[in-house]
Structure formats: C-alpha cells, structure tokens
Amino acid sequence: MPDSVYTRPPKGAARRVRTGSRTTVACVSCKERKLRCDDQVPACTNCQRNTLACLVEDPATKRLQPRNYIALLEHRVELLEGAVRRLQPGRARPRAGVADDDNQLSDLCSIMGVLSLNAAGAEPRFLGSSSAFAFTRFISPSIRQLIPSVSPDLTGNRETAAPEPCLLPEYTIAVKLSSAYFQNIHPQYPFLDEPTFRVWEAALKDPLTAMSIYYKPGPLFFLNIVYAIGALLLPSPGCSPEQLYASALLYIDDILCHDNMESIQVLLCCAAYSLRSSQGTSHWKLAGQALRQCVNLGYHRSSKHLKTNIPQNEQELQKRVFWSAYQMECAAAVMLGRPLSLRFEDIDAEFPKDDEESQWAPESPSASLPQPTMMTYAIHAFRIRSLQGCTQTQIYSDTTLQDPQTREAQMNQLSNMLEDWKLSLPPPRTPPETGALSFFTTPDWYQAAYNHAILHLYRVQLTNKSQPATDAVIMKCLHAAKDVCHSFRRQFVGGPTTYTWSALHELFIAGLTYLYCLWTSPVARAESRLDQVSNACTDCTMVLVVFAERWRDAAPYRDIFQELASRTITMIAEAPDGLVDGVMEATENTQDLNQWMADIADMGVSLGADQLLTGLMDGLPGQGLE
Secondary structure, three states: OHHHOOOOOOOOOOOOOOOOHHHOOOOHHHHHHOOOOOOOOOOOHHHHHHOOOOEEEOOOOOOEEEOOHHHHHHHHHHHHHHHHHHHOHHHOOOOOOHHHHHHHHHHHHHHHHHHHHHOOOOOOOOOOOOOHHHHHHHHHHHHHHHOOOOOOOOOOOOOOOOOOOOOOOOHHHHHHHHHHHHHHOOOOOOOOOHHHHHHHHHHHHOHHHHHHHOOOHHHHHHHHHHHHHHHHHOOOOOOOHHHHHHHHHOOHHHHHOOOOHHHHHHHHHHHHHHHHOOOOOOHHHHHHHHHHHHHHHOOOOOOOOOOOOOOHHHHHHHHHHHHHHHHHHHHHHHHHOOOOOOOHHHOOOOOOOOOOHHHOOOOOOHHHOOOOOHHHHHHHHHHHHHHHHHHHHHHHHOOOOOOHHHHHHHHHHHHHHHHHHHHOOOOOOOOOOOOOOOHHHOOOHHHHHHHHHHHHHHHHHHOOOOOOOOHHHHHHHHHHHHHHHHHHHHHHOOOOOOOOHHHHHHHHHHHHHHHHHHHHOHHHHHOOOHHHHHHHHHHHHHHHHHHHHHOHHHHHHHHHHHHHHHHHHHHHHHOOOOOOOOOOOOOOOHHHHHHHHHHHHHOOOOHHHHHHHHHHHOOOOOOOOO
C-alpha cells in the first residue's frame, strides 16, 4: 500500500522527534557498563542493585538528570507553593488586618497539633509546653515577621518587603558558611553531627543528584539554617541570612510533628539563630522547649539506668544535644532572671566523651588523647553553666531560704567550685581558620565566663541593704566587672567577633556592677584611680555603642550606661580621696534615664540589672534622683 511506503526525508530536512515509549534510553551507568537497562523509574534495576544514581542524558541539553526529573520538579514546586501560601497568606488574598494574621497563625497551630497527635509512632503525650503545638505558638511572632505587610503606596509597591525564601547557595559559598558555623558555633553547642551534615552538603556539588537523593525535610532544613547562622557570622556572606532562615522554616512543620532527637536539634538551631539576629523567637523559649523535650525523651538520665540498644555514636549525640540545650537554657534564664526549667539536682546524665565524632566507639578512652579536643572546651562550658544553674536555683530561686549562715555556706561552696573550675582550664585553643567569629572561640571567653559567674554569685549581696556586702566581696566584684569591660573591648571592637544578646546583657550587668561598687564603697573609690575608672567606662561604652549600631533595641543600654558613667567619672574626679556623700544628683537627663529604664524593662531585663539600676538611681546613701 502506498501509505506504508517509507520515504527518507531530504538531507538537511527537520526530523520528527519520537515522543512515545520507544524514546526511552538507557541510563548513563548501564551504557558505560554495556548492560541492558530496564528503564525503571526512578532508578533502573542495575542502579538500584549497585546503589548508583540513575541518570539519563537529556537529548536537547545534553545534561545528565534523573529519569523522573520533571515529576520531581513539579512535586517540589507544588510543595514550595503550598508552604509559601501557608506562611504568606497575604499573597493569595487581600489582608483584612492583624486579626487575619492571627487567624492564619492559629490555623497553623491547630494543624500542628493534629500532626502531633497523628505522627507515625508518636503517642499523644506532653501536648503542653513541650509539644509541637505549643512551639508553633512560640514561633508565631517569627512567622508573622515573614508575612509581608500589604500597605501599597501610590505605585502599588509594599512599604516593607519581608524576606523571601531563597535557593541553597552554590557549593563554594555553602562550604564557607558551614565552616563558619562548625568552627565557631559547633564548639560551644555541639548538638549536630558534622559528618552527616557534610554528606548532605557534598550533594550540592551536583544539584541534580541532590534532588533525587536528598528530597527530605530534615536535610533541607539543617542545610538552610546552618547557612543562615553562618551568614550572620561572616562579614560578607554573599547571601541573606534572613532569606535562608525563611527557607529553613518552610520545612519545620514536617520535623516538629515527630517526637525525636531531630525535632530537638531543630529547636536548638532556631535558638542559635535567634541569639545573633534581630529577628526570630526568644531563644529562652526555644531553648526551654528543647530542654523539656529532652526530659520527655529521658536524655537527662544516665545511660547506665536506661536499658537500650542505641548505638554508641547515637548515645553520644544524645548527650551533646541534652547538654547543649541545658547550657543554652541556663544562660538565657540567668540573663533574664528567671527560674530554670530543670534543676541540676534532677540531672544524672554524663557529660559527652572528650573526643571527636570520628573517634566515637565503645573502646575509645578519653584519657589517652594527647591534646585537648573540641569537646574538651565544650565540656568546660557545660560545667560552668551547671555552676551558674546551681547559683540561680540555690541563691535566687529558693525563696524559702532565710538563714544567713546557710546562704553564706552555699555561696562559699559555689565559690570554691568556681575556683576549682578555673584551675582545671585547658590550654588556650588554636584560633579557627575563619578567625574568632564567636566570643566562645576567643582566648578571653573562659576568663569572662568566670568573672560573670562571680558577679552572678555575689550580686545578691551587693544589693542586700539589710546585710551589706563586705569590702572583700565588693572589691572582688569590682575587679571582675572591670575585667569583663576590658575583655569585651578587646574582642568586640575592631575584630571579627560577632555579637549576641547574651553578650550585650553580660557587659551591661558588668558595667552597672562596676559603677555600683564605686558609688556604694569608699574602699572601692579609694583604690580606683581616675584613669582606671575612665578606661573601664570607656571600654564598656565603646562596646555598647557598637552593639547599638547593629541592634536598635540595644540603644537604651548604651544611653543608660553613658549617662551613669559620666556622673561616676565626675564624682571620682571631684573626690580623689574617695570621700563623697554618695549622692547622684538629678540632672536634665533624669527623665531620659527613666524612659531608658522603662525601655529595657519592656525587653525583659533581668532582676539583677533592675536592682542595680534601682540602687544607683534611688537607693544610694543620701537623696536619690528626684
């Protein structure tokens, strides 16, 4: 039949590309090995048997890609569009106001609660403060910041643009960001498994392979959040930390609905980001939530009491997760003057082994290590936070303790434990390759932590008017506070060290304590030269100025200290022999001081700072400020 005659097209004419099932081609691996490919999706039998990435060559672009590349892209776009619609409802419809935002967030909280109850393998327990339902309410302010305010101007543009989720950075930039994190944050809070993270990161070398292998919420969240924190550390990161943080939040729902260690790591990552960013949920809430989840899973108990077949490396990671959560929550509670979620007396979990991740094995003895490891320094940080936790519980939170002798005995015991901790410090560490981008990796951190613990221990005596502190205690606090001012100036002015909210608070407390000792103690004034006072006040002021340039909310701290320091220097200059009437007279800036105090009170200033400020302005000998 004429219709069945095949005629070859003229040379150079366009040829029709087959689109039927016969166009399937063998994968690259089968071609190279000259094997018969069965064209199975997403991977052929040969590639599955040999654990290889099954890639085919696109005839148009000559690029290698998974056989189900289009389906993967479509599913990925659908997921991201749904996540963006949940986090940014204003794009789908006009916003009626803040009430609509609250309704959307409440709906999200309800969905999270249902997910918690229906998560595979999870029982509906602890649906109070340690559930994903409660955490979603904690993180709601952070999500609200990501919802753009649709207030169009005459040109139709928004007044403010919220951070948009972004793609993962290219591999070279990603390695710089992750190196900044693991060399500066990980040594203090080692709650992530770096080898596992590096496996995920290595997939970024080939995005097509990464899409076919690591299409999971967990790796995508941790990649984005680690890069976001790294971008906060580096001076010129090459990408936006806010956008990377927004990208990480796209995957958070799928992780928090499970009751496992990964959900705790998510909370700690968000807390680490919040500690260095002007955005995000309170790191005290996040760290406390993570710690309660650790208790829920039994991480606060000794592994000797728990009969489990968990591998050694996972047991060590559980210890790191728990002590990182405890350290972070303890530091935040001390900073804000709040009780701890978990008393140290309720903990019998061991510290992690003093070795690196690569040495995790049942036989690896820590005593045989010739040099201090990263965990050597982390364990010392865990220890001093534990001492601060004991101080917070025994000295500040125990309202039933009235016997002065018992309190003094407790303080002496804690003081001796602090001295033992200081004597057991390891040698100074080698600076990281990125430079000391966090205060913890600097040589000054341990001395500053010791000084802060001393101030925390004795501040209750400084502000006790019924039983004034001895001259020895006052001088000890004076020297500790002055050392903090000097060490912060060395590390935070002109260097690469990044700022944290806890560093701001510790410096402010130290500066106020220094001024308080000078105003209340003739001995402190007599032993302090004018140039020494001026240098200490200048160092503290300089760092607070730097903090205020980065964070607008830090401005009241700067303004209060500048005003009080100016009056203190004037007082020392006019009374070189230390004989003054102790009166801080009112000036034209008195009303400003009152407003600045109200501002920092609104931000949750701790009880210690509040008492010091009250003492400086109202409680000094003689008539206080009018």
